[in-house]
Amino acid sequence: MNVIKKLQTIPFISKFFLNHYSPYKGAGIEIEKIDLKNYYVRVKMPLTHKNQNIVGTHFGGSLYSMIDPFYMLILMHHLGDKYIVWDKSATIQFLLPGRSTVFADIRLDFAEIEHVKSLAENFAPVHRSYILNIFDESGSRIAEVHKTIYIRRKKPRAFQR
Template sequence: RPLRDDPPAESRRSRLWRHGFNLLPAYRGTGARVDHIAADWRYVRIRLPLNWRTRNAVGTIFGGSVYGAIDPVYMMMLRRVLGDGFTVWDKSAALEFIEPGRDTLYAEFELPRSETEAIRETLDPGESTDREYLVSLVDESGTVHAACEKTLYVRRDG
């Protein structure tokens, strides 16, 4: 699907987080940039341009940049939304390359309120769960170039 025309508004605080995130050397090295973080951290959009930093030997976006661009996002979203009473870690990922990236790619991450409410309601202190999330990298027309299924470990601290 094409990108959302009406992403939820950023706040001053989430805008500062976005700028800080883009300055982190590990994320900056992927060549991607976080474009938008909703004030409540339930929506994030990233952009991965094809340029000299992200281009591989055959002229398309390097697979490492594709994965690196999306790797930390759901973990950060869950950590921010759930708060200090939870531990969140990336557990696994399965990435499928569907079509070579020859233009700028985008990914939109959404974390529904029902998802975080389910985590809060089902986990007692010391209990954990694995949660799965799917994110796709698309071009401006909505063509999917890569899809990643992320599994995150979430534990309610006791």
């Protein structure tokens, strides 16, 4: 494993890099907790002039952006280099205007990782769908995100053409 990949497995280093990632820093998005080993990430975004829309509520693109890569990152961490993992599609439904700090908890579990491995065992593409809610400080659900992730086990080199 190269040094960069090894460093990315250390939670506070991953958190540091993600919190300084330009699109996140620009939108005021903050990774509060990253625990890839335990299949969990918590993200927050306060409402600021950097991420509000013309009517003074959270910009929809920033709401989606705050949760975008995390299912893919958790899956990549647990599946390893023998799998291809890509975001396939996503939709977001805005339920209420976001007028305060918003939060999202991204979770998977051991059973899901094992299920994905069993589905991908024969090298066929696997599409997994996940639903995630974004909440405001009062606990109101302000958005629902549906993500579809493409996963495929890589074929051994001898089988690749």
